[in-house]
Amino acid sequence: MSSEVTTTTIAGSGIPTGPIADLTYRNYDGPLRVHAFRWWIIARTLLRSVVRRWWFWVFAVLSVFPYLLGGFGLFLRGQMNSQGNGGLLTLPTWGTYFYNGFTGSLFWLFIIAVSFGASSIAGDNRTNALQIYLSKPVTKSDYLLGKWAGLFILLATVSLTPMLLLYLFALAMFNADGFLKDDPGLIARLLMITLLPALLHTSLITGLSAWSRRPMLTGGIYMGLYIGLGIVTWIIHVILLISGRPHIAKTVSHLSIPGLLDGIAMHALNPAPTILGMFAINGPGAAPILKPELLPLVLIGVGLCIVGLALARLRIRAVEVIRG
Amino acid sequence: MIELQRASRWYGQVIGLNDVSCTVPRGVTALLGPNGAGKSTFMKLVSGQLRPTTGFVRVLGDEPFANSKVFRKLGYCPEIDHFYEDMTGREFVRFLAVLGELPKETLDKRVDEVIEYVGMTVNAGRKIAGYSKGMRQRIKLAQALVHDPEVLLLDEPLNGLDPVGRREVTELMRRLGEGGKCVLVSSHILHEVEQMTRSIVLVHHGRLLAQGDIYEIRGLIDKHPHRIAFRTSDPAALARELLRLPRVLSLRFDDRDPEFLEIQTREAEAFYGQLADVVLEHGFVVESIESPDNNLEAVFRYLTEG
Numbered sequence: 221m222s223s224e225v226t227t228t229t230i231a232g233s234g235i236p237t238g239p240i241a242d243l244t245y246r247n248y249d250g251p252l253r254v255h256a257f258r259w260w261i262i263a264r265t266l267l268r269s270v271v272r273r274w275w276f277w278v279f280a281v282l283s284v285f286p287y288l289l290g291g292f293g294l295f296l297r298g299q300m301n302s303q304g305n306g307g308l309l310t311l312p313t314w315g316t317y318f319y320n321g322f323t324g325s326l327f328w329l330f331i332i333a334v335s336f337g338a339s340s341i342a343g344d345n346r347t348n349a350l351q352i353y354l355s356k357p358v359t360k361s362d363y364l365l366g367k368w369a370g371l372f373i374l375l376a377t378v379s380l381t382p383m384l385l386l387y388l389f390a391l392a393m394f395n396a397d398g399f400l401k402d403d404p405g406l407i408a409r410l411l412m413i414t415l416l417p418a419l420l421h422t423s424l425i426t427g428l429s430a431w432s433r434r435p436m437l438t439g440g441i442y443m444g445l446y447i448g449l450g451i452v453t454w455i456i457h458v459i460l461l462i463s464g465r466p467h468i469a470k471t472v473s474h475l476s477i478p479g480l481l482d483g484i485a486m487h488a489l490n491p492a493p494t495i496l497g498m499f500a501i502n503g504p505g506a507a508p509i510l511k512p513e514l515l516p517l518v519l520i521g522v523g524l525c526i527v528g529l530a531l532a533r534l535r536i537r538a539v540e541v542i543r544g
Numbered sequence: 545m546i547e548l549q550r551a552s553r554w555y556g557q558v559i560g561l562n563d564v565s566c567t568v569p570r571g572v573t574a575l576l577g578p579n580g581a582g583k584s585t586f587m588k589l590v591s592g593q594l595r596p597t598t599g600f601v602r603v604l605g606d607e608p609f610a611n612s613k614v615f616r617k618l619g620y621c622p623e624i625d626h627f628y629e630d631m632t633g634r635e636f637v638r639f640l641a642v643l644g645e646l647p648k649e650t651l652d653k654r655v656d657e658v659i660e661y662v663g664m665t666v667n668a669g670r671k672i673a674g675y676s677k678g679m680r681q682r683i684k685l686a687q688a689l690v691h692d693p694e695v696l697l698l699d700e701p702l703n704g705l706d707p708v709g710r711r712e713v714t715e716l717m718r719r720l721g722e723g724g725k726c727v728l729v730s731s732h733i734l735h736e737v738e739q740m741t742r743s744i745v746l747v748h749h750g751r752l753l754a755q756g757d758i759y760e761i762r763g764l765i766d767k768h769p770h771r772i773a774f775r776t777s778d779p780a781a782l783a784r785e786l787l788r789l790p791r792v793l794s795l796r797f798d799d800r801d802p803e804f805l806e807i808q809t810r811e812a813e814a815f816y817g818q819l820a821d822v823v824l825e826h827g828f829v830v831e832s833i834e835s836p837d838n839n840l841e842a843v844f845r846y847l848t849e850g
Contacts, residue, residue, distance in 0.1 A: 248692030355620035
């Protein structure tokens, strides 16, 4: 006589079950695989959590508008080309359109950096999540690089995408008018310029975030730094202008976070003074745009990035050590 | 599996753990101590998040501090329970499983297995933000188990669980210990710990106060004689006979409870050996025998109160 045991399976899993669930612990007998890029797991998680938030998309779309204006300017240029032009208002350099788009998008990149960068490490500090992270085969450097890279990729993508689209638009519209021939190195400079805000914001806010347990406070401090430094440098700039030192004044006016980016972009894209960003002022009284000194801007920018990363590296640890 | 040799950890002028030497074998061991005793420092040294100031700590033969080799064999379940609130429980466990170096081929199956094991299959698809404290404990436990570590460190794993949940998690720990894992549980819910294990490590003021089997430790505490309480129909007659035994130190009746008798002895085991003879010889009806201070709570109290 044989007995038959009826078994069922958990839907979709193929795991056989009896009337009583098998809750015994099952050892894992599969392999473990060392990841070559452990930081990427952390970066990917940060990216996923950000792109789920609707307000990220709002800021990202808003950052595209200045480039749309640039595109519109290029469109008008096409119209003017076909109808002929001249006089005081002429066509600006190619870089001008991109410069205007870039500077217009800076504010929104800053907002994205504050909104999502302030909490990147501070949020983990607040919840002590690093205790879990750093109990896995992940080093402090993996963690820091992951957090840094996640935000960098996010900002770089937001910054780069509209710039590249505008470039492709210009290439398609004006290749015959010498767009590529006039300035073949433009694309390389554009790539460099668009990555700068991502580099600077990410390094600075990651450094601040690592020292905080309160994302809101971190965001507030970075906002204060961004705006406050801008106000201070502007006031010094006005004083220097009044005292008749316009060149130094110009450089000083760029010693803020957006100022650094703007100043370096000026050197890279060589914009012309324009009306509404579309027509170059080219009359006898028109002066070229006064540019700040490049070297101090680059040195300060690099210094800020290093300081930000060093601060973060110094602070990241799983355990809050209170010294008595 | 876990070994501390004269391990101390100082935070500036403050001492977290002071010259502690002990070993934690396979099975479940409870790490006990009042607040500020050094339990957390102990856990953090063993989990490789702190480096001892002096002495050494070894887990599976290696120093754990920032050591990925150890982390691969170690599951840590800290006391905190706020993580990525936007993630679902499954996403959270999956993410940490990837960090724990599980390959893609086995990842989802293993994640589902441990989620089922901790009883979270139904709720694993919900966001952590909506979890109760008990659910958070379970999902935290799942992430600690997902890479099937040999050593499990659980900081207050029973906190926030309802009685059913506590019983389930207690049972789960016990089974893991029986399965050959080294499970170190820090807890202050002593009666629950008692159901999990008899092996304890007791720290107090940063020092190791006792280590080993709870009943052996209780037997060594001479300062506090064992109390043994009886419920019997004739406590006076039983008391008279028990007084003849050389090991009985004192007797106590309760005027509110005519069936109550409590004796004190320094040698509980020898006393129990003779008790049966006395009861059988005189035909006493004994409804119950209890030893109210032969438990973890009492041992803990006696040792920490000095």
